[in-house]
Amino acid sequence: MRYAAWPWVAAALLGGYHGLDPSMGWLFAVALGLQERRRTRVLSALVPIGAGHLIAIAAAALLIAAARITVAASVVRNVGAAVLVLFGVFRLWRPRAHPRLGGMRVNSWELALWSFVMATAHGAGLMLVPVLLGMPASARVPGVHAHMAGVASALNGGRALVITQSAGIVLVHTAAMLAVMSALALVVYNWVGLAILRQAWINLDLIWAGALIMAGVLAAVI
Amino acid sequence: MDLWKPDQTFYPSPTMAMRAPRERLGYVVAFDPETAGHRANGNGRHDAVCVLDLDPNSPSFSRVVGRVEMPGVGDELHHFGWNACSAALCPYAPHPHVERRYLLVPGLRSSRIHVIDTKPDPRNPRIVKVISAEEIAERTGYSRPHTIHCGPDAIYVSALGAPNGDGPGGIFLLDHDSFDVLGRFEVERGPQFLAYDFWWHLGYDVGITSEWGTPKMIEDGLNPDLLLKNQYGHAIHVWDLRKRKHLQRLELGPEHQMTLELRPAHDPTKAYGFLGVVVSTKDLSGSIWTWHLDQGKWAVRKVIEIPAEAADPDLLPPALKPFKAVPPLVTDIVLSLDDKFLYVACWGTGEVRQYDVSDPFKARLTGSVRLGGIVAHTPHPKGGPVNGAMQMVELSRDGRRLYASNSLYSSWDKQFYPEGINGWVAKLDADPAGGLAVDPNLFVPFKGERPHQIHLEGGDCSSDSYCFP
Numbered sequence: 001m002r003y004a005a006w007p008w009v010a011a012a013l014l015g016g017y018h019g020l021d022p023s024m025g026w027l028f029a030v031a032l033g034l035q036e037r038r039r040t041r042v043l044s045a046l047v048p049i050g051a052g053h054l055i056a057i058a059a060a061a062l063l064i065a066a067a068r069i070t071v072a073a074s075v076v077r078n079v080g081a082a083v084l085v086l087f088g089v090f091r092l093w094r095p096r097a098h099p100r101l102g103g104m105r106v107n108s109w110e111l112a113l114w115s116f117v118m119a120t121a122h123g124a125g126l127m128l129v130p131v132l133l134g135m136p137a138s139a140r141v142p143g144v145h146a147h148m149a150g151v152a153s154a155l156n157g158g159r160a161l162v163i164t165q166s167a168g169i170v171l172v173h174t175a176a177m178l179a180v181m182s183a184l185a186l187v188v189y190n191w192v193g194l195a196i197l198r199q200a201w202i203n204l205d206l207i208w209a210g211a212l213i214m215a216g217v218l219a220a221v222i
Numbered sequence: 223m224d225l226w227k228p229d230q231t232f233y234p235s236p237t238m239a240m241r242a243p244r245e246r247l248g249y250v251v252a253f254d255p256e257t258a259g260h261r262a263n264g265n266g267r268h269d270a271v272c273v274l275d276l277d278p279n280s281p282s283f284s285r286v287v288g289r290v291e292m293p294g295v296g297d298e299l300h301h302f303g304w305n306a307c308s309a310a311l312c313p314y315a316p317h318p319h320v321e322r323r324y325l326l327v328p329g330l331r332s333s334r335i336h337v338i339d340t341k342p343d344p345r346n347p348r349i350v351k352v353i354s355a356e357e358i359a360e361r362t363g364y365s366r367p368h369t370i371h372c373g374p375d376a377i378y379v380s381a382l383g384a385p386n387g388d389g390p391g392g393i394f395l396l397d398h399d400s401f402d403v404l405g406r407f408e409v410e411r412g413p414q415f416l417a418y419d420f421w422w423h424l425g426y427d428v429g430i431t432s433e434w435g436t437p438k439m440i441e442d443g444l445n446p447d448l449l450l451k452n453q454y455g456h457a458i459h460v461w462d463l464r465k466r467k468h469l470q471r472l473e474l475g476p477e478h479q480m481t482l483e484l485r486p487a488h489d490p491t492k493a494y495g496f497l498g499v500v501v502s503t504k505d506l507s508g509s510i511w512t513w514h515l516d517q518g519k520w521a522v523r524k525v526i527e528i529p530a531e532a533a534d535p536d537l538l539p540p541a542l543k544p545f546k547a548v549p550p551l552v553t554d555i556v557l558s559l560d561d562k563f564l565y566v567a568c569w570g571t572g573e574v575r576q577y578d579v580s581d582p583f584k585a586r587l588t589g590s591v592r593l594g595g596i597v598a599h600t601p602h603p604k605g606g607p608v609n610g611a612m613q614m615v616e617l618s619r620d621g622r623r624l625y626a627s628n629s630l631y632s633s634w635d636k637q638f639y640p641e642g643i644n645g646w647v648a649k650l651d652a653d654p655a656g657g658l659a660v661d662p663n664l665f666v667p668f669k670g671e672r673p674h675q676i677h678l679e680g681g682d683c684s685s686d687s688y689c690f691p
Contacts (some may be wrong), residue, residue, distance in 0.1 A: 102314030
C-alpha cells in the first residue's frame with residue numbers, strides 16, 4: 001500500500017496557519033505580556049492556549065475517528081464534506097460570529113477555555129476531515145479476510161491504526177501551531193512591535209471561510 | 223462588507239494613535255432648542271448631524287459643509303459615538319476588518335438612536351437605520367440613551383433612566399453588525415440607581431459609571447430643591463465587565479453634586495482616571511477627582527478644586543443672584559492620548575483649563591483660555607461677542623487641537639444663560655509643552671440651533687479604547 005505523506009504535511013500547514021492567525025492566540029499572549037510588562041507572561045500564556053487548541057482538535061479528531069470506525073467510509077466522506085461547506089458558508093455570512101468570552105484578566109484555565117472555544121468556533125477541528133479521510137483506513141493484507149479470526153484481527157488492527165493516525169495528526173498539527181505562535185509572539189513582543197498589525201493583519205477569516213468550503217469539496221472528491 | 227486589511231483608523235495603542243493623520247472633518251450634532259422635548263410638535267425644525275470642514279487648506283475651512291436631518295422632531299441630539307474603534311483590535315475578541323463608518327446618534331429626549339453612514343461620502347452622511355425608543359424600552363427597560371462606546375464585544379450605550387422618567391438608569395448593548403438591541407449590561411446592579419457616563423479599564427476588565435439624575439430630575443431644568451438637598455449624583459460605581467456585576471460604590475460626599483464625565487487613562491495598564499464634578503453645594507466650586515486602584519480596592523480622591531468667582535448680582539441669572547458668585551460648573555473634561563494633559567471646561571465662568579496630570583494626584587495648571595461665560599462674556603477674536611461658554615470639548619489625537627461647543631442642555635441653558643444661547647464652535651491650540659490659546663481663524667456660528675458633542679474624523683480623545691499600552 002502506498003503510504004501518503006500529504007495528510008501529515010497538510011496537518012502541519014494547518015497548524016502553522018492557526019499559529020499565524022492573531023485571533024487564535026499569539027496576539028493574546030503578547031497583550032498579556034505587555035499588560036504585565038513581563039516576557040515570561042507571553043510564554044506562560046502560550047501553554048494554556050496551546051492546550052486549549054489541542055483539546056479542541058483532539059475532540060474533533062476523536063469524533064472523526066469514531067465515525068471512520070463505525071460508519072461506512074462514503075457516509076463519513078459525504079457528511080463531512082457537507083458540514084465543511086455549510087460551515088464555510090456560515091463563516092462567510094457571519095465572519096465575526098463567535099461566543100462572547102474572555103477579557104484581559106484571565107488565568108490559565110480561562111485562557112485554555114478561550115483557546116478551545118476559539119478553535120472550535122473557527123472550525124479548526126472540522127478542517128481535519130479531509131486530512132484524516134486522506135489516510136489509509138486499514139492496513140489490508142490480501143487473503144486474510146477469508147478467515148473469521150482474520151476479519152476480527154484486521155478490524156482491531158484498523159481501529160488501532162485509525163486511532164494512532166488521529167493522535168499523530170493532532171500532535172503534528174498542535175506542535176506546528178505552537179512553534180509558529182511562539183516564534184511570532186516573541187518576535188512581535190521583543191522586536192517588531194504591534195504597529196505591524198495595521199498592515200500585516202489581512203482578513204484571514206475570509207481566507208479561512210474559503211478554505212473550509214474548498215476542503216469540503218476536496219473531501220467529497222478524494 | 224469586511225475590509226481586506228484592518229481599518230486604518232484603528233491603532234493598537236494610544237501612543238500609536240497620536241501619530242495618526244490630522245483630522246480634516248468633524249461631526250457635530252445640533253439641536254433646535256425650541257422643539258427639544260416637544261414630541262407632539264410636528265412643525266419644528268429637525269435636529270441634525272453637521273459636518274465641519276477642519277482642513278485649513280480647504281476653501282470651505284471652518285464652515286458646515288454637510289448636514290443630515292433627523293426624521294423626527296425634538297430629539298435633542300446630545301452625545302454620540304462610532305460603531306467601531308481601536309477596541310476592535312482587542313486580542314480576546316478581535317474583529318479589525320470592520321469599518322469605522324457608522325455614527326450612532328441618540329436623541330436624549332426622544333430616546334431614538336439614529337444610525338448614520340459616513341461613507342461613501344463623509345461630507346454627505348445618510349441615515350440608514352433608526353432604533354426606536356420602544357425597541358430599547360422593550361428589550362432593556364431603559365430610556366434616554368446618552369454615552370456610546372465601541373467595546374471589544376459590542377457597542378455599549380448608557381441610559382439615564384426608565385421610560386416613565388424614573389430610575390434606574392444603566393447600560394445596554396447593541397450588536398456590532400446589525401445594531402440590534404441585545405439587552406441590559408447589568409446582571410447585578412447593587413446600589414447603583416442614577417446613571418450618566420461610563421467608560422472602562424479594558425486592561426483590568428473593569429467599568430466605571432457616573433451619576434447625573436433620573437430623566438424626571440433633569441428634563442425640566444436643574445431643580446434647586448433637589449440640588450440643595452444633595453439629591454443629584456455624588457458617587458461613581460466600579461463594575462466587573464466580564465461578570466457584569468457591581469463591585470464598588472465610591473462616594474465623594476453628598477455636597478459634590480453631579481458626577482458627570484469619566485476619562486480613564488487611555489493606557490490600559492494604568493488603573494486610574496479622572497472624573498468631573500459639576501458643583502459643590504458647599505461653596506459652588508467645581509472639582510476633578512482621580513479614581514485609582516489601591517491594593518486591590520478602588521478609591522477616589524479630589525485632585526483639583528476650581529473656586530466660584532465673586533460677581534455682581536445684577537449680572538447673574540435669578541438662580542445665582544443670592545450667591546453673589548458665578549460657579550465654574552465643570553461640565554466636560556477630556557484627556558490627551560498620552561494621559562498627560564487634562565482639559566476642563568468651566569461652562570459657568572467661560573474658561574477651559576489645561577492641567578498637566580502626568581502625576582494623576584498632583585495636577586498642575588499649565589494653561590487657560592476664556593470665551594463667553596455667564597458674567598465675563600469674553601469675546602472671540604473672529605466671532606466677536608459670544609454667549610454661552612465652551613462646554614463640550616474634544617481633543618485631536620495628536621493632542622494639539624481642542625474643539626469646543628457652547629451649549630449644555632436646552633432646559634439648563636435657559637437657567638444659566640437666560641438671554642438665550644446662539645450656538646458656536648471654536649477651536650483652541652494646545653501646546654504639547656503646556657499652554658493654550660484661541661485659534662483666531664476657526665469660529666463656526668450656528669443659526670437658531672445649538673451644537674453639542676463633536677467627534678473628529680478617524681477618532682479623537684474620547685472615541686477609542688485600547689487593549690495594548
